[in-house]
Amino acid sequence: MxxxxxxxxxxxxxxxxxxxxxxxxxxxxxxxxxxxxxxxxxxxxxxxxxxxxxxxxxxxxxxxxxxxxxxxxxxxxxxxxxxxxxxxxxxxxxxxxxxxxxxxxxxxxxxxxxxxxxxxxxxxxxxxxxxxxxxxxxxxxxxxxxxxxxxxxxxxxxxxxxxxxxxxxxxxxxxxxREGLSGAVLIVGFAAVVMAVLTILSGASDLSYPLVGEANGIYRFWLLFLVIGAGVILLLRNATLPRYRARITTRAIASALAALVFSIAMHLALEEVLRPHQRERIQVLFGLEVDNPxxxxxxxxxxxxxxxxxxxxxxxxxxxxxxxxxxxxxxxxxxxxxxxxxxxxxxxxxxxxxxxxxxxxxxxxxxxxxxxxxxxxxxxxxxxxxxxxxxxxxxxxxxxxxxxxxxxxxxxxxxxxxxxxxxxxxxxxxxxxxxxxxx
Amino acid sequence: MDARFRTVALLVIFFTGAFILRLFSLQIWQPEWKEKATTLTSDRHSIPPSRGLLLDRQGALLVGSRAAHDLVVLPRELPEMDSAMVAKTAAWSGLTTAEFEEALSKAKRYSRYKKSNIRRGIDVVEHARMAASVHQFPGFSFRTRPVRDHIHGIAGHLIGEYAEASRDDLNSDPFYRMGDRIGRSGLERVYELELRGVKGRESVVVDARNRVRNTAAGEGDDKPAESGQDLTLTLDRDLQAFAERLMQQKKGSIVAIEPNSGEVLAMVSAPGFDPDLLVGSQRGKTYSSLMADPDKPLFNRAIKATYRPGSIWKMVQGLVALDEGEIRPTTRFVCDRNIIGCHGPHTQDNLSNAVIHSCNPYFYKVMQRVVNSADGKDRFERAATGLDAWRNRVMAFGFGTNLGGRLPGTSRGNIPGSAYYDGVYGKGSWDFGTIYSISIGEGELLTTPLQMANLAATLANRGWYRTPHFIKSVGDMGKPSGLGLRMDTEVDPVHFEPVIKAMRQVVEDPTGTGRRARIDGIAVCGKTGTVQDEPRKDHSVFIAFAPKDNPKIAISVYVENAGFGGQWAAPIAALLIEQYLTGSVANVNRLQRILEADLTDPYPEPEPATAAAVSDNDALPESP
Structure with a gap:
């Protein structure tokens, strides 16, 4: 000592x-x-x-x-x-x-x-x-x-x-x-932020859909996400070596689904759980129109x-x-x-x-x-x-x-x-x- | 170094950098944030300029300004008030409790953080009383603003009113803000731009509740107010005041002009009003009582009223005929009194005597010659062409024009031409026999007192006049251009001599109709007129200038429903001429008589209609 x-x-x-x-x-x-x-x-x-x-x-x-x-x-x-x-x-x-x-x-x-x-x-x-x-x-x-x-x-x-x-x-x-948690945590965190922003932005708009009519813009976002996601996964599948193919495909699909679930949960939370003033704060942050001046x-x-x-x-x-x-x-x-x-x-x-x-x-x-x-x-x-x-x-x-x-x-x-x-x-x-x- | 350390450190650096970029964007790149802060935190006060003064031709103050006080309230600073406190405050403010409560609730509705008027236009005495105890009434304070002070209370019609700007004024000129004042009528309105000056600017810093926190804010942007320019009027203060005194208890008007300049020395419209009563708290009450008065005290008769000129018109007829070569000074006409009546013992006058006697048939025949000398296939066409030629000659004297129209609402009167009579009787349905009344200043002729005074000035100048105006100088810039333009009647000056000789006789001859205008030692030239206004008494008319050579003053006096021209208008004109030329009045009896006369009753005494004043009578028998 x-x-x-x-x-x-x-x-x-x-x-x-x-x-x-x-x-x-x-x-x-x-x-x-x-x-x-x-x-x-x-x-x-x-x-x-x-x-x-x-x-x-x-x-x-x-x-x-x-x-x-x-x-x-x-x-x-x-x-x-x-x-x-x-x-x-x-x-x-x-x-x-x-x-x-x-x-x-x-x-x-x-x-x-x-x-x-x-x-x-x-x-x-x-x-x-x-x-x-x-x-x-x-x-x-x-x-x-x-x-x-x-x-x-x-x-x-x-x-x-x-x-x-x-x-x-x-x-x-x-x-x-620093102590060993996967770096994926940071990537997932970043992806989550991107997902959240896109969810908030599309969730705050209304669109007119063919056959369906006026509805929340989030549906188009989810649809686009599925279509583009499927395309990316297909490309990945073709671009990877055959021996990794199954594993990467599985992971990519799992990630995409997780992201979708996250987005849906987030959207529901925004719409149903948050109180109006909290929702307003978030919408204000993204420059969205808010009823309360x-x-x-x-x-x-x-x-x-x-x-x-x-x-x-x-x-x-x-x-x-x-x-x-x-x-x-x-x-x-x-x-x-x-x-x-x-x-x-x-x-x-x-x-x-x-x-x-x-x-x-x-x-x-x-x-x-x-x-x-x-x-x-x-x-x-x-x-x-x-x-x-x-x-x-x-x-x-x-x-x-x-x-x-x-x-x-x-x-x-x-x-x-x-x-x-x-x-x-x-x-x-x-x-x-x-x-x-x-x- | 550990790779994960690098990742975390880079994240810290990245976000710090992002924040700095964001700061740069807010503080430097997007100036709108800074502008927004300035808008929010500063309140621009404008500093009212002091309005230009109005001076008379010698520089004596006519209109100045004095302080008026408004009681204002800042609702935020008001304590809770029980009914006793409300009553006490109301009593202090000089309002009834109901008025006070209404004003207070209006103020509260308007804004908690801005001052509102509770009572306006508190005078000096009352302000002193209230100010002594204002500390007992938290939330209340005084706002002081300059108002017009009419030093002598004269020339109200000419000077006009300076009153709160209307909504239209606010909309049409950004200079004016709610509660600002604007020249509403008269010279105050005409010279508003010169008088009002330039507003100053002062920025103060306010807090989130709009309270002023720092007055030394935008120093660079502040600027002091620039006072308005003083107006030097052409009026002679003493003459104006004297003229107004003479017209007390009379209706009508006086216009006095300096012949060689066209400067208006005095302009009176009676009954008048005290312009100071239209300033301050009593304005509303005064205004409505003036509006309701059947004698229309707010109406400026001198420029707006149109009267038949009567016999003073005969000089115009004579001059036009002389210049047209239709008569010569020696031309005589028989006073036949067939178509048109006459008065007095004369039979066959020459021009001068016809003016002196105011011979109606003479001027009937004069105008007949002028009108009928025109070419045309029949008498109707000749009358139409001749009348229009005559009308052009007459309009060169300023009749039928607004004489430059230096004041809003200046009337043109009416000089009928062929178009006018075609409208009344139909084309080709009238000849001179139809319209001859105008030959002696009656019928459809309409002239203003200003035009009559201008005629006197034209006679004084022997053939020309300068457009009458009211401003000698704006600030130290001298007379604005366009004032006092020389206008020529194109009547040869030699033709004036017989007319002026006659006008001299009218006044000087012991039996002349204008003998009451005689002044010892001053060669006054004048002409009376007596204009019928059945069933009321005749209008008493007189125009004059003096002295005969190198005239200094030309004047028209029109007293409504007063009697013969020589009876009232002539002595009034003489008093003014004497006052103006000598500075005092020697003929005290004349002054006494005029000051004491009450001519407000327009109807004649029931009977007896004696012949006492017959020698004054140059009235006309009724026109057929």
Missing amino acids: TRNSDILRNIDGLTIVLFLALAGLGWFNLVSAATGPDGPVEWGLGTLHGKQGLWLLVSLLVGFLILQIEGTFFIRTAWLNYGAQLLLCSLVLVIGKKVGGARSWFGIGGFGIQPSEFAKMGAALALAWYCSKEGGLKAFGQRLRAAVIVGIPAGLILLQPDAGTVLVFLGFVFAMY DADYNIRHAKTAIGSGGWTGMGWRNGHMTGYGFVPEQETDFIFCTWSEEWGLVGSTFFLILFAGFILRILFLAERQRSAFTRVYAYGVGGILFMHMLINVGMVLGLAPVIGIPLPFMSYGGSSFMAFALMIAILLRLDAERFSVLR
Whole structure:
């Protein structure tokens, strides 16, 4: 065992710099979002930025303390941690405060705590423990169990309901992919996205069919899919060597049918399961006509605010769209609009590169580990950060549907920030021990 | 490096790059987002320019502007109001509770975030009272706007009205916004474009609820308002005010023109109105009472009313005949009084005396010669051709024209020609015997007071006039082109001398019909007219110019249903001439008599019709 102080010397400085840069920049931006353009900045714990500042300090302190704890502690307590998170996520469904239709908060005095933010950490540690124990995810059973580990907390969160955070758990796919999950997962995921888009687009139109008359355009899509699919399969059959022919044909047919079933299920879900406002959000995203003129209010104003930024933005505490109440939720989910309006393309690009750089640094840290635990954990953390960026920034840019999740380091929210600070601190400690342990 | 690391890293880089491209598209490539943000967050306020002032010919202020206050409400800032509070606020606002509640609910329906008028046109005194306690009524405030201030309350007809723009105005000119004012009539309307100025622009930043948050927004785009140009009128303030005073308790009109320029020095239509009463809160009430008045105080008689000119027409007849060579100054006609009656003891006048005596048969015969001198196969054709030639000569004096029509609604009057009589009697069914009434200014002839004053100016100039106009200068640009065009009657100036000599006699001779226009030391030339208006009293008409040589003022006075021309119109003209030329009136008795006269009753005293004023009488017996 190396002495603690030597280990702390190995802590990755660049990660800390990037983390502190993101945190500082986020808080600086929150001051603007919380105060608006007029008058002097008010300070104090009554203000949003004051509260967030306190959370920042507390989180940094906790993070510092965590750096003092030996990495093995987190490995040994991974399941304990995971169990505790599951307990909290269950508990919040019962005694949580109902805010905006979802029961996802514990109210403690003036502060609120969101267990779902911490559940990501628990799931990351548990997944890391399982993968490192199994030495990879090659077998179907391993993959299934890994999915269950991630799926249980996600399921509990879905019950709150908080669809956004559930989507974030998809970020663990990257960790699982790294540990042996077939690359087909990514291809299937991509194919599914294409299928989903085509389903939504054709499902939203009406066509006149010969002999049948007016009906949903989805039928033509399915028909075309079958015809073209059959043609592609025939071509494949002829193009492949005879000895692979049977296998490839079977797989191609199975894939095509699976895709069709997926499309049908998706269409039914859209038509029958989703509530009108949810369907509208999706249709708005694809530029489809929506009866409700306010359906795209949020996203329209978010895009307008961003567009307002131009090259270099309007300057700190000078964004008119964000500062004067045109953008909803702009301290939380739509915080990126404030940054984008006030700092323009230059500032936004800087932030995205910083954020992506942080994710890549974490992935880089993962790859230099001898410890599988640390690697999987790091991939988990990086994947979660990546999903947050994809969903949140994609949403405000009008590329993803409106799903409420915070943008790490920027959005107002103590739980979110603290959860990320803890995750990063654990990662830094584990990374610092990379020379001393072989697990 | 692990291949799977590369895949994941590439995914991160790919999506980051995609987001940056999207940002580029929103922030740079598609400027509509930026424009949309500007539209949403900024509110353009226009800054009203101050309207040009109206000055008299000496530069004295006629129409300025003063502040009027509107009480406005911002419904968003209103507290809950119980009925006691509503009553208290209503009392404070000066409205009845019902009026107040209606205005308030209208304001709320219009917008919660925009100010609406509750009460308009609050005057200075009341505003002071209300402003002292406005803090007790949250949500209420005042909006101040400039309104017209008619300093002397004169020349209302000429200046016209400056009132709220109608829907048509809003639709036809984007300059006007709801609640803006526009020149509605008179010079305010004619010179609207010059007077109104250029609106300024100011951009302010508003929030999502349309509240103004930052006034120092689009500095580059802001521009101050440009004031309208001042109008210098040709009116003489003192003369105008004096003329209006003289016409109190009378109906009719006065037009005074500077002969050598055509500038209108005074223009009165009586009864008139106080133009200041058409400004501010009492406008509606004033307007409807003026509209309902049977004497039509809003009607500008000076340019719109058409009257038979009566005996003043005889000078036109004489001049045309002289120039046509049909008579000479020495030509005499017997006052036979066969076809047409006459008055006074004269038997066979020459031209001058015929003017002095206002001899009807003389001018009957004069016009007969003029009309019948034309070629034609019979008397009908000769009459038609002759009448049209005569009509052209008369129209050269400005009759039957709108004299440039510098004011909207300027009437042309009526100078009947052959087409007119063909329409009335049928072609070839009339000759001079049918139409001779017009020879003495009666019959179908119709002229306006402006045309009569123009005749006086033409006589003063010995044969030409400049089109009458009202503007000396717009801003510092001088007189607009097209004003005061020189028009020639093409009557040889020598022919004017016998006529003017006679006009001088009309006034100067102790028995002249216009002797009441005599002024010591000023050579006034004039001619009376008395126009029948059965069963009402005669119209009293007088035209004059003075001094005889190098005339400075030409004037027409038309007093409806007042009596003989010499009785009222002549002394009124004399007072104005004296006032204008000397700056004061020496003949106090004359002034006294006119100021005290109430001529509003159009019907004559029942009886007795004494001969007391016979020497003034140049009235006509009824035409057959």
